[in-house]
Amino acid sequence: MAVRNDADIAPLEQIFSGRTSPRYTMDGGGLYVASRLADVRDAICAAGLERGERFLDLGSGDGRVVCLAALIGAKAKGIESDPELHQAAIERAACVIEAYRGSEFALEIELTHGDFLDHPLGDADVVFYYGGGNVRRVKEVNGKLSREMKPGARAIIFRTQKIPDLKMELCPASRPPYFYIYRKG
């Protein structure tokens, strides 16, 4: 499904608009801030996500990024540790599936409640990570991405500081400070 124009993601914008405010998460996972869908679309397109690829959002919040990836045709999965956000994501994903029913393909959305640090990354073609300013956590995720991603997989580091020692190629499409894209060699 095309998501290049703002009109393509208008139903998604409507489902997610103004419904989740920034707050500290219930499980100590850090700050929850929802991303802007148009920025996520640009990042996902720059990472070259294609139909049929596996997409994984580490800390999926209210599920908006996972739903957007599913609209492109990815097998989209999110892992969220905050129980309320996880529940909100399930409810909104159901609305998204309903809104796009009858489109060219059925959306593949999987939402898991848990700690993404326990989740293996080896299957993913594109990993999305919006970590915010938690330096300790960014370092943990850095190690995990370097160790576990398969060759050719891409990591979108979204609105989080550039990861200096991530041993991957930094794609030229990166546009700091909004996102960086790394490709595992």
Ligand SMILES: C[S@@+](CC[C@H](N)C(=O)[O-])C[C@H]1O[C@@H](n2cnc3c(N)ncnc32)[C@H](O)[C@@H]1O
């Ligand atoms: C900045 S928000 C981004 C939400 C979503 N990806 C987006 O872009 O709209 C980060 C999310 O990661 C979650 N989180 C933080 N640490 C986590 C962990 N170890 N496992 C699962 N979720 C985690 C937080 O609860 C929060 O919802």
